[in-house]
Amino acid sequence: QVQLQESGPGLVKPSETLSLTCTVSGGSISSYYWSWIRQPPGKGLEWIGFIYYDGSTNYNPSLKSRVTISVDTSKNQFSLKLSSVTAADTAVYYCARHDYIWGSYMDYWGQGTLVTVSS
Amino acid sequence: DIQMTQSPSSLSASVGDRVTITCRASQSISNYLNWYQQKPGKAPKLLIYSASSLQSGVPSRFSGSGSGTDFTLTIGSLQPEDFATYYCHQSYSTPPVYTFGQGTKLEIK
Secondary structure (H helix, E strand, O other): OOEEEEEOOOEEOOOOOEEEEEEEEOOOOOOOEEEEEEEOOOOOOEEEEEEEOOOOEEEOOOOHHHEEEEEEOOOOEEEEEEOOOOHHHOEEEEEEEEOOOOOOOEEEEOOOEEEEEOO | OOOEEEEOOEEEEOOOOOEEEEEEEOOOOOOOEEEEEEOOOOOOEEEEEOOOEEOOOOOOOEEEEEEOOEEEEEEOOOOHHHOOEEEEEEOOOOOOOOEEOOOEEEEEO
16 A cells, blocks of 8 residues: 655744655655645645656746755655745645646545744 | 636535535646545545546545536535545646645535
């Protein structure tokens, strides 16, 4: 059974960089796409971007200037960096798996991790 | 970006009721439409993919239909565990920018 687990600081100061890692267990990170999605408290879901195991990426244009997603296949992990954060970036951050780009669906999700941006 | 609009935003229903939630895309997305269920404090769970295919392990009272711009999620006979928030999600746009509906909160009447 594939499992995803997000990890990283739960509190980040304004203007700093948010860094999270998603560790994949029970299966290989290879041959799949891996997305980050976030959900501000009490609000809906926003897709941040995805990475393929070969390192190719695609980002939401609304966040593209601040987002970097990377992968470490040797550790079965992928990571998110979001720079210059503000209070608007406070959210639960999820990682998720999908098989392909178009027509895809996210069949495995991490439990989510709350990141609060505050001084 | 392709905008996804769900209706209603909230819905009250009773156990045993048949419920339908609608999702409309701002342009045609073929059948590249998925539905997720989210309970408080939990990650979204995939229910329906490609508009009408039931994800493995999901009860058969859940069904999906539609293509193009208009889609529906139907719960045949509501069970207590079905009270949750439901989201639609499109994976059609080029370049790929995935978007979700704003969610429909299903509450107990």
